[in-house]
Amino acid sequence: DIMEIKEIRPGKNSKDFERAKAVRQKDECCFTILYGTQFVLSTLSLAADSKEDAAKWLSGLKILHQEVMSASTxxxxxxxxxxxxxxxxxxxxxxxxxxxxxxxxxxxxxxxxxxxxxxxxxxxxxxxxxxxxxxxxxxxxxxxxxxxxxxxxxxxxxxxxxxxxxxxxxxxxxxxxxxxxxxxxxxxxxxxxxxxxxxxxxxxxxxxxxxxxxxxxxxxxxxxxxxxxxxxxxSIWDEKYDVVDMQDMNNPLSHYWISSSHNTYLTGDQLRSESSPEAYIRCLRMGCRCIEREYPPRGHGGGTGGSSGCLLLPSVDCWDGPDGKPIIYHGWTRTTKIKFDDVVQAIKDHAFVTSSFPVILSIEEHCCVEQQRHMARVFKEVLGDLLLTKPKEASADQLPSPSQLRGKIIIKHKKLGPRGDVDVNMEDKKDEHKQQGELHMWDPIDQKWTRHYCAIADAKLSFSDDIEQTVEEELPLDIPPTELHFGEKWFHKKVEKRTSAEKLLQEYCAETGGKDGTFLVRESETFPNDYTLSFWRSGRVQHCRIRSTMEGGTMKYYLTDNLMFTSIYALIQHYRETHLRCAEFELRLTDPVPNPNPHESKPWYYDGLSRGEAEDMLMRVPRDGAFLIRKREGTDSYAITFRARGKVKHCRINRDGRHFVLGTSAYFESLVELVSYYEKHALYRKMKLRYPVTPELLERYNMERDINSLYDVSRMYVDPSEINPSMPQRTVKALYDYRAKQSDELSFCRGALIHNVSKEPGGWWKGDYGTKIQQYFPSNYVEDISPMEGEEADKQIIEDNPLGSLCRGILNLNIYNVVKAPHGKNQKPFVFILEPKKQGDPPVEFATDSVEELFEWFQSIREITWKMDTKENNMKYWEKNQSIAIELSDLVVYCKPTSKTKDNLENPDFREIRSFVETKADSIVRQKPGDLLKYNQKGLTRVYPKGQRVDSSNYDPFRLWLCGSQMVALNFQTPDKYMQMNHALFSLNGRTGYVLQPESMRAEKYDPMPPESQRKILMTLTVKVLGARHLPKPGRSIACPFVEVEICGAEYDNNKFKTTVVNDNGLSPVWTPMQEKVTFEIYDPNLAFLRFVVYEEDMFSDPNFLAHATYPIKGIKSGFRSVPLKNGYSEDIELASLLVFCEMRPVLESEEELYSSCRQLRRRQEELNNQLFLYDTHQNLRSANRDALVREFNVNENQLQLYQEKCNRRLREKRVSNSKFYS
Structure with missing residues (x-):
């Protein structure tokens, strides 16, 4: 698809050419097309017959791509x-x-x-x-x-x-x-x-x-x-922001937000993904201006250099590269290694394709001095004049502007002081020496070794899921050719009668239109070892015997004597491609008739199993992904029972003609196809089907029933949308005001807490608010704020764990003794065992791949179990590893990491840069945001993700932008909300990667976190979602979309609204009856985003991301507008769009008092509702205090409604274009 082309690259510049070394075409005859919708692009590498032909292809493809990208709708x-x-x-x-x-x-x-x-x-x-x-x-x-x-x-x-x-x-x-x-x-x-x-x-x-x-x-x-x-x-987007405003490019560098990436070399997570120069190229072409390079240390331990500290994993152990040349990768992980020289060349080739403004190269380096000299030499030779080697103005007292640095690459690296000392902040280093890497763990149930990523921190050993089982696609099994037909849908094994086969064909052809050549294969009733081909021709079923004969010790199969095949599969494949010819007709086999009951022979299928028996079996298998399918008693439907997140769940599978339907629109030809599909794709959240529950598996586990895995339901069976039962006293928070239209509905204001919520189907829920008990309200006006059972505890574990969300288990090392197995164990030679100090607890066995690794892990654990203090050793380690090559130090001009105390934000030096891990930055923002903002007016700061984000997730950058941090580094390879906000911010100013911070942020009295009494509403934004077109399709199901409209910004600006769900239409959904207009109050429109996210509601009522569109509010237009939708990486999806009505209105000073009164009343209503809820909970309904609260509550509700109607009238009286508001 030409729309998916991201780059057309001349020459042999792809891995395809490296792999195909036999290709003899000259470099100038070759080119590569890079395309796709993911962060890692696909490649099509081509070679022309001559240099002239290659030039024609390159020119033609470029013109064609430009025409497609500029084509009308x-x-x-x-x-x-x-x-x-x-x-x-x-x-x-x-x-x-x-x-x-x-x-x-x-x-x-x-x-x-x-x-x-x-x-x-x-x-x-x-x-x-x-x-x-x-x-x-x-x-x-x-x-x-x-x-x-x-x-x-x-x-x-x-x-x-x-x-x-x-x-x-x-x-x-x-x-x-x-x-x-x-x-x-x-x-x-x-x-x-x-x-x-x-x-x-x-x-x-x-x-x-x-x-x-x-x-x-x-x-x-x-x-x-x-x-x-x-x-x-x-489009809703104001195209004037697609152009660079050169007048805005003359401020000091510290006045800009600068698009910055973290661990730029990675294409995925921090443990197993590939390192690639292509990741640098992708980020640079996406507008990134500050990229990170990580260079390996000598010896063990590793970590970050200077105060930059941008490594995700705080403990890194790497080595210098071979042949005296550095390599780049994420140490002690399965991430691959790439050559330093290749990366520098890639940066030179692509640094200024998207933007001509400076690129800042953030170096994390621990190579030996000799390899550092090689780095300096390569920088100079490859980058040449692009490399900034001296200040723009020797006597300047501030940073140069982006215009002055245009076309320059700036090195951020440790720099030697006047006496040759190295600037290092020991606070950044003291906790970084931690053991991590891959280990084999012995599974006592499956009786086999499994490979896990493990890390030691805070006297605990954390381990990930089985690495082998996380691989998306398993290699196909080596199936003998004579058995290949067993897995084909057209093979029906033994069909009881010839008439049964005819009925199957007749029913299938009646439904599909009766295409000649529609067929099935079955075992012959009359002749052993033979088969019968039944097919549809000219409106009727015909049969043909597939004969077999033994020839040279091999069984052969044939329809005609002159053409034999070694398997049934080969015979059928041949006649699907070549016509079968005989005296009466010639015919090619076309559509296979699927076997309606291939599941009956599968080990996961049970014909006479009750719901209770299925639950009992699943409770005995403590593994997520365990499953079985059973026939439901007395109906023509089935149920899949599975285990996910430690709970047993059920889902009905209905029949629709010959199809099996999961949910409302996920159609499958057979249960076998259904299982095969959900073995590769997530069925429930991230859970895939992995362990068929068989009698043999149950015998191996032979455990007590895990009663906690059962959920509490009052009905005998639930629909997929009802699988998650209502929690007692579930609480939701109102996202917007709602006025009851019928007597059995609730009225409430934004921010109201509605208790005891019962989630009814159809988009209307019941709950308690104020004096109204169990009355209806629209579910899209609220968000659930009741944490799921154990969710908070799990969140805290992930927050504190070195493996983050990849952690699957934690061992407290203080309750074990570590011993070596001198002769190995279970076919592994290098084994250590954690023996519990408490009798009766099971030991945990680990194996390494080498004796050196065994020693390192054993020593690290023994130090913890003996409670050794390693602080002194760590200090000596870091003192020993501070050698810096003068040649590399001399290349550092402006971005010199500083070792000043992080909390000291006084006297900024414009030549220095401070780096903060996100948690430290968040602490500074909470305690002294004004000091950080003032520091950033002259000095530079860079913020990077904490070490627990091994899944390459991102943090919320907004508060840091609000305090003036220029380089808020994010993982560009992760398509999440915060990366999408980053793309939205840097869509301003012609996507140069530099956005000038608002002049108001540099005002003396500006407060980035003002108290509520000082906040003023500057704008109201009214939005109404009307419809959508061409939404992306999620897997097998037809989308059931809904839209979430959100204001993202400072905490006081954040607000959102959800539409209802449209069932089974992702091509042309309309939200009818038309949704009410939603009005958002905006305090700081210069620093707020309007975000549309389209989700589809799956069969479990869970939202799944489909597309988004995120815009700075200053960049949107008013009226009836198309919202072009983008994928997770903020790249356009062909024809996908929303239609919305959008209206902006400035709030005059005379109106601020009215809005302030509304806010105060809402807060008081929230307080009153919570007090009433406590009275009702304690059955104290006759209390005089309660009566007074009820009276005040009712008076406030009426007053709030009057205020809101007055606000709405004023909104209708005056409209203004967004461009006028900002002009």
Whole structure:
């Protein structure tokens, strides 16, 4: 897909060419296309016949890519429709059949209600013989999208609208003429460019489907107008921020936020992922301006150098590279090694492709002096004039500007002092010498060694999950060719009667359209060792015997005497590609008829098992991923019982014709296919099916039942959406005000706590608020704040653990003695054992791969068990390892790590840089945010993730941005919320990677964390979500989407709202009846983000991320706007968009008092509600105090409603464009 191309790279610059050394083409004849939607891109490496041909290909691909990226939305839609046809029409006949259309629609996220639905559409379009030409397919798409979403156009029939539409019943029922469209753009969208009528005409003609209407007075039919509303030409993003403002690039470097990455060389987590120069290239091309390099230390222990301290794992043990040349990798882990020289070359080639402004290279280095000299030499030779080697102004008392440093690479590294001393902060080093690496653990139940990543910290040994079992795809088993057919869906083993096979074929062909060549294979009833091929031809079932014969000691199979095969699988594969010819006909095998009951022979299937018996079996297997499937008694449905997060759960599997359906739209041909799919993909949260519960497995475990794994349900069976039972006294927090529309509903204000919540299906829950008990309220107006059982404790364990979220177990070393097994154990020669001090507890056995590793682990554990004080040894270690090459030190000009006490923020030196781990930075922000802000006006600070984030997760950067920290380093390879906020911030200023902090932050009286009494609302932002198009598809299911709208910023600005769930439609969902407008109060619009996240609700009612769009509020437009959606890495998803209404309004000083009164009333209502809840909980309903609280509560509710209505009236009275607000 050309839209997925990220780079076209000339020359032999990919691993493909390294692997294919036999390729003899010259470098100038070769090139590589890098493409994809993940952080690690795919490559297509190509070689032309000549240098001239390669140049033509490079030029042509570049032009084609530019055309695709700048194509109009109607052009992209046409291209997308052709891709859909080509996906099922390999012959390129440029048409699509009814049967093929039924296949395509679920793949593009649309559930067909019935076969009649499609047939009716075919009749409307005028299709013949159940087939659509491309033009008819295009018309079908337009009709489908319009009919699904025409209710959105009712927004333009309201009296309050400045732009009115006519009849919208049909796509061509009415039209939007040139001057109407101009009025819409000027008054509803507030587009100043629309004053030029020629530009309006040009915009309209892009969306006209009929060239006859491309005249001086063009008009749009209402379906074309709706397409425009969803198009990227109508984007919410203000494109003026796509351009660099050169006037803003002349401040000192300390006045900017600078896009910064952490451990830039990694493509995934901190333990097992690949190190690659491509990660540097990806980050630089994503706009990153501060990248990190980590160089290995001499000897053991390792850690960070200077005060930069950017390593995720605080204990690192690495080595100098071979041949006197450094290598880069994350020590003592399974991350791969890359060459220093390759990385420098990659940085030179790509540093200034996206942005011409300076790149800061943050070096973590512990090589020997000789290898440091090599580094300095390579920097000079490769980077040449790009390398900054002297100050821009020798007498300056502040940092130079980005404009002055344009095209320069700045080295951040330890620097020798005037007397040759090294600036090192021992506070950063004292806790870094910790043992970590891979160990084998003996599993006493499975009786085998399993490999784990382990780390020692705070007298505890933590270990990860089994490394081998975390590999996504296992290698296929070596299956003998004669048994390959057993795993094929077309093989039905022994079918009782010939008529049964005929019935299977007839039913399948009736459902799918009866394609000639549809077939199945079964064992012959009459001839042992032979098989029967049953197939569909000319409207009836025919049978053909597959004969067998022994030839040269090998069994051969054949249909005709002159062509024999060594297996049934080979025979069938041949006739699926080549026609079977006989006297009466010739035929190629096409669609296999799936075996309806292949599960009956599987060890995980039970035919006569009750729910209670299934629970009892699962409780005896204490492993997440254990599962079985059982036939439900008295019904034509099944249930899968599995274990996840220590709990036993059930999920119903229904039948729909021949299909098995999990949830509402995950269709499978068989239970075998279902199990196979969820062995590779997560079924529940991150749990995959791993351990079939068999009698043999139960005998091995032979344990007491784990009663805690059962959840408390009152019903005999639950639907997938009801699997998580309501907790007693569940509490939710209101995200927004809600006024009851019926007598059995709750009214509440934003921030209200609703107790004893019962989660009813259908989007309406029940709960207690104020004096109202168990009344309804909309679930999308609240968020759950009741922690799940054990969640807080688990969160704290992860927070404090060196393995973070990858930790699966912890051993307290103080309760063990460590001993070596002198002769090894269980076929492992290097074994140590943790023997418990308490009698009766089981020992824990570990093995290493070498005698050196055995010694290191044994010594580390023995020091802890003997309670040895290693502080003095650590200090000596670090003193010994501070050698710095003069040549490398001389390259450091501005970014010199400092060893000053971290808490001392006085007297900043602009030549220095301070680095803080996120936890230390957070402590400073809480205690003295003003001091940090003042320091950052002259000096530089860099913040990096804490060591527990081994999964490469990110922390919230906002408070650090608010205090002026320039380099807030994040893991670019992780597509999470905070990385998406980072992308949003640096989408400003032409994506240069430098954003000038607001001038208000440099004002003397500016307080980054003002007390509530000093906060003032500056803006209100009203948002309404109307619909969506082309949402990405999550796995097998059709999406059931909902949208979360969130304001992200300072804690006092944070707020969010959720829409309801639209069932089984990710292609063209509409939120009807239309959601109410949501108004957010913004205190600091210069430092706030508007974030849309589209989730799909899965069969367990869990939200799964589909797409997002995050914007700085200063960069959005008002009106009815398209929100182009992006993937986790903030890259566009083809045609995916939301349609929203967005309105901004400044809050005048005269109105601030009204908003302040609302806030005070809300806080008081929250206090009163909590006090009433305590009275009700203690059954003290007759107390005089309670009566007084009830009276005050009711009076406040009425007053709050009056205030809110007054606020809403003022919102309707005045609207303003966002660009005017910031101008």
């Amino acid at each position: 109607p052009t992209i839609i046409e291209s997308w429709l052709r891709k859909q046809i080509y996906s099922v029409d390999q012959t390129r006949r440029n048409s699509i059949s009814l049967r093929e259309l039924k296949t395509i629609l679920p793949l593009v996220n649309f559930k067909v209600s019935s076969a009649k639905f499609l047939k009716d559409k075919f009749l409307e379009i005028g299709a013949h013989k159940d087939e659509l030409s491309f033009e008819q397919f295009h018309l079908f798409y337009k009709k489908l999208m319009f009919e699904q979403q025409k209710s959105i156009l009712d927004e333009f029939k309201k009296d309050s609208s400045v732009f009115l539409l006519g009849n919208t019943d049909r796509p061509d029922a009415s039209a939007v003429h040139l001057h109407d469209f101009q009025r819409f753009l000027l008054h509803e969208q507030q587009e100043l460019w629309a004053q030029d009528l020629s530009k309006v005409r040009e915009r309209m003609t892009k969306f006209i489907d009929d060239t006859m209407r491309e005249t001086a007075e063009p008009f749009l039919f209402v379906d074309e107008f709706l397409t425009y509303l969803f198009s990227r030409e109508n």
